[in-house]
Amino acid sequence: MKKVSLEIxxxxxxxxxxxxxxxxxxxxxxxxLTGTHIGCDTSQCGACVVHVDGKSIKSCTALxxxxxxxxxxxxEGLAKxxxxxxxxxxxxxxxxxxxxxxxxxxxxxxVDLLKSKKNPSDTEIRDWLEGNICRCTGYQNIxxxxxxxxxxxxx
Amino acid sequence: xxxxxxxxxxxxxxKRFLTGKGRYTSDINIVNQTYAIFIRSPHxxxxxxxxxxxxxxxxxxxxxxxxxxxxxxxxxxxxxAGWAIRSEDGSEMKCPAxxxxxxxxxxxxxxxxxxxFAETLDEAKAAAELVKVDYKILKAVxxxxxxxxxxxxxxxxxxxMCYDWLLGDRQKVKEAFDKADKIIKLDITNNRLIPNxxxxxxxxxxxxxxxxxxTCYTTSQNPHLSRLIMSAxxxxxxxxxxxxxxxxxxxxxxxxxxxxxxxxVCSWAAKKIERPIKWVAERTESFLTDxxxxxxxxxxxxxxxNDGKFLGFKNETIANxxxxxxxxxxxxxxxxxxPCATGxxxxxxxxxxVKAVYTNTAPVDAYRGAGRPEATYTIERIVDKAAIExxxxxxxxxMKNFPTEFPFKQTLVHQVDSGDYVGGLNKxxxxxxxxxxxxxxxxxxxxxxxxxxGVTTYFEACGIAPSPVVxxxxxxxxxxxxxxxxxxxxxxxxxxxxxxxxxQSHETTFAQIAADELGVPxxxxxxxxGDTDKGTFGMGTYGSRSLAxxxxxxxxxxxxxxxxxxxxxxxxxxxxxxxxxxxxxxxVVSKSNKKKTIGEVAFASYLPGVRDEVKSPLPEGExxxxxxxxxxxxxNFSFPAGSHICEVEIDPETGEVKLxxxxxxxxxxxxxxxxxxxxxxxxxxxxxIGQALYENAQYDQTGQLITASxxxxxxxRADNFPEFNIGxxxxxxxxxxxxxxxxxxxxxxxxxxxxxxxxxxALGGREISLxxxxxxxxxxxxxxxxSKAEAA
Numbered sequence: 001m002k003k004v005s006l007e008i009x010x011x012x013x014x015x016x017x018x019x020x021x022x023x024x025x026x027x028x029x030x031x032x033l034t035g036t037h038i039g040c041d042t043s044q045c046g047a048c049v050v051h052v053d054g055k056s057i058k059s060c061t062a063l064x065x066x067x068x069x070x071x072x073x074x075x076e077g078l079a080k081x082x083x084x085x086x087x088x089x090x091x092x093x094x095x096x097x098x099x100x101x102x103x104x105x106x107x108x109x110x111v112d113l114l115k116s117k118k119n120p121s122d123t124e125i126r127d128w129l130e131g132n133i134c135r136c137t138g139y140q141n142i143x144x145x146x147x148x149x150x151x152x153x154x155x
Numbered sequence: 156x157x158x159x160x161x162x163x164x165x166x167x168x169x170k171r172f173l174t175g176k177g178r179y180t181s182d183i184n185i186v187n188q189t190y191a192i193f194i195r196s197p198h199x200x201x202x203x204x205x206x207x208x209x210x211x212x213x214x215x216x217x218x219x220x221x222x223x224x225x226x227x228x229x230x231x232x233x234x235x236a237g238w239a240i241r242s243e244d245g246s247e248m249k250c251p252a253x254x255x256x257x258x259x260x261x262x263x264x265x266x267x268x269x270x271x272f273a274e275t276l277d278e279a280k281a282a283a284e285l286v287k288v289d290y291k292i293l294k295a296v297x298x299x300x301x302x303x304x305x306x307x308x309x310x311x312x313x314x315x316m317c318y319d320w321l322l323g324d325r326q327k328v329k330e331a332f333d334k335a336d337k338i339i340k341l342d343i344t345n346n347r348l349i350p351n352x353x354x355x356x357x358x359x360x361x362x363x364x365x366x367x368x369x370t371c372y373t374t375s376q377n378p379h380l381s382r383l384i385m386s387a388x389x390x391x392x393x394x395x396x397x398x399x400x401x402x403x404x405x406x407x408x409x410x411x412x413x414x415x416x417x418x419x420v421c422s423w424a425a426k427k428i429e430r431p432i433k434w435v436a437e438r439t440e441s442f443l444t445d446x447x448x449x450x451x452x453x454x455x456x457x458x459x460x461n462d463g464k465f466l467g468f469k470n471e472t473i474a475n476x477x478x479x480x481x482x483x484x485x486x487x488x489x490x491x492x493x494p495c496a497t498g499x500x501x502x503x504x505x506x507x508x509v510k511a512v513y514t515n516t517a518p519v520d521a522y523r524g525a526g527r528p529e530a531t532y533t534i535e536r537i538v539d540k541a542a543i544e545x546x547x548x549x550x551x552x553x554m555k556n557f558p559t560e561f562p563f564k565q566t567l568v569h570q571v572d573s574g575d576y577v578g579g580l581n582k583x584x585x586x587x588x589x590x591x592x593x594x595x596x597x598x599x600x601x602x603x604x605x606x607x608x609g610v611t612t613y614f615e616a617c618g619i620a621p622s623p624v625v626x627x628x629x630x631x632x633x634x635x636x637x638x639x640x641x642x643x644x645x646x647x648x649x650x651x652x653x654x655x656x657x658x659q660s661h662e663t664t665f666a667q668i669a670a671d672e673l674g675v676p677x678x679x680x681x682x683x684x685g686d687t688d689k690g691t692f693g694m695g696t697y698g699s700r701s702l703a704x705x706x707x708x709x710x711x712x713x714x715x716x717x718x719x720x721x722x723x724x725x726x727x728x729x730x731x732x733x734x735x736x737x738x739x740x741x742x743v744v745s746k747s748n749k750k751k752t753i754g755e756v757a758f759a760s761y762l763p764g765v766r767d768e769v770k771s772p773l774p775e776g777e778x779x780x781x782x783x784x785x786x787x788x789x790x791n792f793s794f795p796a797g798s799h800i801c802e803v804e805i806d807p808e809t810g811e812v813k814l815x816x817x818x819x820x821x822x823x824x825x826x827x828x829x830x831x832x833x834x835x836x837x838x839x840x841x842x843x844i845g846q847a848l849y850e851n852a853q854y855d856q857t858g859q860l861i862t863a864s865x866x867x868x869x870x871x872r873a874d875n876f877p878e879f880n881i882g883x884x885x886x887x888x889x890x891x892x893x894x895x896x897x898x899x900x901x902x903x904x905x906x907x908x909x910x911x912x913x914x915x916x917a918l919g920g921r922e923i924s925l926x927x928x929x930x931x932x933x934x935x936x937x938x939x940x941x942s943k944a945e946a947a
Contacts, residue, residue, distance in 0.1 A: 034182035035175015037405075039353045040438040044865035047353060075175035088173040092165050095830045098838065099658030100172030101179065101353040101405030126873040133865070135353050135406050136658045138837030138902075139873040 002065040008033070009077025017065040023057075024048040026064035027074060035075040035104045039133070046132030049105035050074045056112035058105075058131070075104035078111070087111050087149040096145035098136035106132045110146045119150055159667040159677060160893070163830040167677070168662040177403040180357040180372050185431035188359070189218050191421055192279040193434070194269040194286050195443070196261035199295035199515035199858020200308065203259055203288065206269055211285035216278030219428050220286065221420070222269040223258030231255060231423050232388045234414065236480035239629040240489050243321035243508070250317065251309035251513070253479040255389070255419040261290070262308060262478035263517050264858055265443030267416050272428060295515040295858035299452055299475045302512040308478070315513045317476055317485060322493035322567055323506025331467030331504040335458035339541040345529045346925045347450035347475070347852040348845075349868060350522045352657075354405020355436040356445060358418045360425040368396050371422045374411050375401040376655050377695020380482075380632070381414040382687050389419045392426065401685040404657035408842070409521035410445040411657065412697050413482045442863040447852055448522020450475035451488065451529050457537045463545050463552045467504040468566075470496045470533055474511045477518035483697070484520045485511065490628055491526030491619075491698075494568035498534035499576050499614045499796060500556040502566040515858045521697060523842055524900040527615045528907060535611045535908035543920045549610045549912070550584060557612075561886070569616055571794045573886040579820050580612055583798035586882050587818035592802065605805040605936070606815075607917025611909040614796035617699035617897030620789040635788035636700070637691040638708035640669065640716055642781035644761040646754030647679040650712075653693010654705035655685050658838075659899065660831045661701060667827055668706055668893070672713035673753055674740020691784055699795070699897025702827065707891045708787035715783035720756045723781075727751055727759060727772045757781045793888045793896035797821035799905040803913040807940075810933025812848055812914055818880040819905065824888040824896040832898050836881055839902020845871040846903075847910035848926050869926075 005014040008031065017026060027033040027050070036059055039047035048059040051073040078085040087107050090096070097103040106129065113120060113128045120128070125146045126139065134142060171177050208220040234253040241247060257268045269286055273279035296305040296315060303314040332338060358373040369392055375381045378399040386394040404411060421432045436444070451472050458467040474488035483491075493507035507530075542552040557576040565571055584590075592608045599606035619625055622633030637653040650669050654661055666680040673680075683689050693705070717737050724742030725732040728749045735742050743750040751759075759772035760781040773779060802816040819836055826832050849869035853862045862868040887894025907925070914927045918935050 028182075032184075033175070034179075035177070037179070037354070038181070039355065039405075040865050042438065042864045042866050044870075045353065045438075075173075079174055084170070084173060091173055092169040095166065095834045097169065097172055098660070098834055099353065099406040100168075100177045100403065103172050104175050107173065122878065123874075126876075129873040133353065133870050133872060135351055135408070135842075135870070136838045137834055138839075138841030138879065139876060140837045140879055141834055143873065143878075 004065055004068050006067050006069065007071045009073060019063065019065050021064050023050070023059035023062040023064045023067065027059060033074050033076050037101055037104060039101065044133065046109060047102050047105040049108040049132065051108060051112065056109050075108060078107065085111065086152040090145040090149035090152065094141045094144040094148055096137065096141045102132060102134045106134060106142060110149070113146065114150055114153060118154060120146065159670050160825065160827050162828065164663055164667055164677065164828055166660055166663045167666060168660065179354055179403045179405055180359055180374050181435045183359045183372050184433065185359060185361050188431040188433045189272040189274060189428070190276040190279045191432050191434035192271045192283040193267045193417060194271065194283050194288070196264060196266040196268060198261060198290055198292050199264050199297065200293040201261050201290040202293065203257065203261060203268060204291055205289040207287040208269065211271065211282045214278065214282035214285055216274035217282045218272040218274065218430060220269060220271050221424055223254055223256040226254055226256045227258055229423065230390060231419065232390050234416065234479065234481060235384060235388050236485045237482040237631050238486035240318045240320055240485045242318045248318040248485060249312045250480040251312060255416040263515050264860060265440070265517060266478065270420055270424065272424065272432060297514055297516060297854050297856055297858045299450065299473055299514060302514055308513050308515060312513065317480055317511040317513060320489050320509045321506060324504060325506055327504040328467045328469050328506050332458045335466050336461040337459050337544065339457040339459060339537055339544055341455045341537045341540055343453050343533060343536060344924055345449045345451040345453065345532055346846065348448045348522055348850050349442055349852045350408040350410035350445060350448060351870060352406030352408055352410055355438055355441045356411065356415065357435040358421050359431065359433045360421045361431045362425040362429060364429055368398060369422050369426055370398045370400065371418060372400045372402060373418050374404050375399065376407040376411045376657060376697055378655065378685055379653060379687055379692045380695055381418060384414045385419055385422060391419060391423045398688045401655055407657045408523045409448065409525060409697060412521055413446055438865065439863045442868065443860055444517060446481055446518050446520035447477065448519065449529055450519050453533050455533050455537050457541055459541050459545065461545065463547050463555050465500055465502050465556045468497050468502050469505065470507045472509045474509050475514055475516065475519050476511050477514060477516045479518045481518045481520045483525060484518060486630070487521050487526045492530050495527045495530035495616060496534060497566045498531060499612050501558050505566045507567065516854050523839065523903045525698060527900065528843065528904045531613045531904050532908045535613065536911065539912045550580060550589065553580060553610065553612050569794065570791065571614065572791060572889040574614065574794060574796045574822060575884055575886050576612060576796060579796065579822055579884045580798040582882055582884055583800050583818055583820040586820060586880055587800040587816065589800060595802065599804050605807055605917040606802060607913040607915065608800065608802050609909045609911065609913025609916055610800050611905045611912065612798045613905045614794050615901060615904050616792040616794055617900065618703035618789060618793045619698055619700065620704065620792055622788045632694065633788065634694055635786050636705035636708045637693045637784065637786050638705065638712045639691055639782065639784040640709065640712040642716065642757035644758050646757055648673060648675050650680060650682045650709055651690030652682060652684045652705050652709060653691060653695065654701040655696045657696065659696060659701060664702065664827045664831055665706060665709055668709055669713055672710055673716065675753065699899040702895050703793040703888065703891055703897055704787060704789055706895065707789065707893065708785045710892055711785035711787055712783045715785065716781060719777070719781065719783065720753055722774050722777060723760055723772050724751045724756050726774050727756065789890050791890045793824065793890065795821060795823050795896040795898060795901050797901060797905060799909040801909045801913050803910065803917055805917050805932060807936035810929035810936060812927055812932055814844060814877055814910065816880070817877060819902065820882040820884060821898070821901050822884045822886055823898040824885060825894040826883065827895065833881055835898045836902045837879055839900060840879055840906045841871050841876060843903040843906025844876065844910055846907045846925060849875065851926050
């Protein structure tokens with residue numbers, strides 16, 4: 001058990017966290033931020049991707065107790081003042097989601113991609129999203145969403 | 156008002172999913188809940204000698220531990236097969252009992268035998284480790300080919316055979332074969348797949364001690380059916396005391412059709428321990444215990460003339476049911492498979508014979524396409540083989556055997572109402588630049604690569620109907636769908652459907668339909684589904700049935716609303732009913748400017764007293780309110796069809812298959828929302844291509860699933876696909892007023908043979924089994940090189 005202070009979606013959180021609790025479980029079970037999903041137990045599916053200090057990580061691979069001082073953004077923290085992030089808007093526009101289960105992780109990954117690549121090619125998008133499994137969409141409209149968001153975020 | 160049917164309407168349901176506010180079963184927590192961990196057999200086949208829970212029950216936080224003994228004592232029933240299939244000799248199929256917790260025997264790795272409930276998940280897991288089970292391990296039956304000669308798994312089921320089923324006429328086929336110039340033979344395995352919806356199965360159950368009502372939140376494609384089975388067969392509690400809610404469900408693909416052990420056990424136990432229960436599968440549990448798909452061994456023969464005309468076809472299949480027969484387990488390899496065996500072709504004689512057998516593996520049931528992919532794979536592969544052996548072009552041989560007139564009486568069962576197979580294939584040929592293949596092949600060869608092209612033409616039968624026929628064939632329920640349309644007094648509309656959306660977008664497409672029918676803005680229409688306490692009994696979503704069956708129930712309920720609305724409007728407008736027309740949400744008296752909006756009529760319907768100049772808007776004999784329901788039972792299946800063409804490039808040095816181009820031309824009749832349909836096609840293609848190139852569920856000889864995680868089971872990922880090239884033709888279905896056909900499974904049905912035909916084409920006709928992994932392809936390339944060298 002460790003007392004940890006972190007910032008989650010802009011809010012300060014201080015909690016006693018057992019050593020073995022993953023960030024994904026901490027978000028879901030302790031903070032009730034259930035937008036971060038758990039789709040596997042081998043860090044393969046990517047449904048749990050969040051941003052820690054601005055970088056996308058699979059939150060099932062991090063122990064919450066290790067994250068003292070970190071700034072964490074989850075899918076719930078992406079929209080600002082009730083307005084969806086351009087990536088969220090783009091997923092809606094291009095039908096980049098069906099059942100919605102992989103979507104939060106997919107969006108958090110894609111947002112991170114656009115931080116380093118303002119104008120990614122199809123191949124770069126597909127390579128980047130290789131760690132996020134979607135069973136519904138066949139990925140095509142997800143790729144379209146990322147491109148749409150990239151073009152909106154440039155203008 | 157512009158029609159919404161046909162428009163690319165963005166989804167109404169998206170915002171909650173995009174902002175992390177979707178509400179999936181595992182997101183639900185109930186105060187005072189306990190956590191369930193199931194103890195599962197680590198052996199594929201064993202006798203349970205003893206279960207010792209003494210140490211575990213004293214572990215910290217343990218609330219209770221229940222076993223198969225408790226289930227038996229409380230007379231809780233088990234899981235069932237939904238279809239009774241008869242063998243060729245007229246005998247009934249043989250199904251073993253499948254108790255929710257095994258008491259005496261376990262029959263696959265993952266078969267649950269006990270459950271621990273504890274205050275926390277960690278405590279439940281720790282206690283589960285302390286449950287000691289003494290097994291007598293028996294030899295597992297795992298080889299599908301040898302099953303019938305193996306030890307009997309279930310007492311009284313000889314040869315491990317559930318049924319030996321025939322569809323078609325053996326004698327006619329024999330006569331056709333006697334006349335043939337050539338018999339094409341093909342032996343194939345349609346490999347086992349694991350559906351892998353991204354949301355693992357889960358249930359959260361609450362028991363209200365005051366009302367004695369059980370509420371089971373669960374990951375189901377058909378909550379009403381789950382309630383029915385849990386109540387009628389499980390005996391958990393009467394239906395009126397059981398509420399089943401399937402909230403947001405993260406994909407199904409068939410694997411969430413079945414009611415599972417865990418839902419029965421947790422629902423029964425919540426009442427027993429008087430505490431809420433939460434159970435969420437870990438991914439490996441899903442791999443082990445979700446129903447799997449496919450798993451056939453097939454020998455097929457096609458009789459042809461030298462100029463490529465088909466004379467007859469036989470399909471001899473052994474279908475693996477796994478350890479138990481489940482809801483669609485017995486019908487998937489029979490009525491969903493057999494009738495589609497001859498594909499889109501005129502085939503003078505045919506039969507399908509299926510021996511369905513039990514093995515010590517996870518139960519096999521419907522997986523996206525369910526039977527139709529297996530049928531299509533066989534016929535499309537053998538048609539290509541015929542083209543190779545006859546030296547014909549794969550398009551030419553198909554064109555030669557298409558029906559040109561509709562309705563088309565297909566050989567085995569179906570009366571296909573509409574289609575244009577020639578037009579579809581021509582369009583696919585053009586869109587894929589089929590004629591430019593030779594040039595591209597040369598280019599690939601100049602880089603040391605192999606290039607192949609593959610063609611598939613398919614039809615499928617979806618929206619199984621009509622109920623009297625399906626029940627005659629052995630289905631335990633009718634396959635209609637229900638809808639209820641409710642106008643609120645203030646003019647918004649709530650549509651209740653018995654279908655269930657777990658990605659299919661019903662909240663949007665069904666609202667589009669209702670908006671068109673009622674002339675109400677789509678923003679004012681909400682679609683409600685997935686809760687047995689909200690809306691009428693419904694049959695759920697599978698088999699591409701929701702639009703063609705459930706959507707039409709909505710249309711019909713809306714039409715009833717308009718009929719009643721017209722009577723009310725006539726009274727309000729002091730006109731005769733015959734003079735009132737309904738258009739774009741308004742009831743208008745013809746040749747006048749007198750009109751009432753449907754919202755005004757709805758409001759008036761709830762206020763049947765004196766109002767303005769009208770004494771009462773309700774004609775005599777009419778009840779107040781504006782609520783109508785409908786049960787739609789279509790006259791026939793719907794028959795989507797299409798032509799897919801793809802190209803692969805193979806690196807013979809590594810065996811890697813690169814899917815380079817994929818063109819799909821499908822006929823889904825009327826398209827309600829092209830944006831959604833494209834998504835369904837893309838997703839379907841990805842799953843079909845997944846089977847062709849990547850996915851394979853593999854058991855070892857002892858019955859251990861060796862592909863039970865994403866580290867081992869190859870899920871297709873974003874970088875595995877090119878951009879799909881999608882097109883349509885349209886012949887409207889004649890069996891429903893919208894002219895719609897199903898679109899959810901088409902991609903999966905067509906893609907597997909299309910890709911395999913391309914791989915085999917690239918390999919110069921060399922047979923290769925599913926999936927065409929780099930290792931297998933590399934070996935095939937080596938073999939080809941060797942044979943070439945030997946020939947030289």
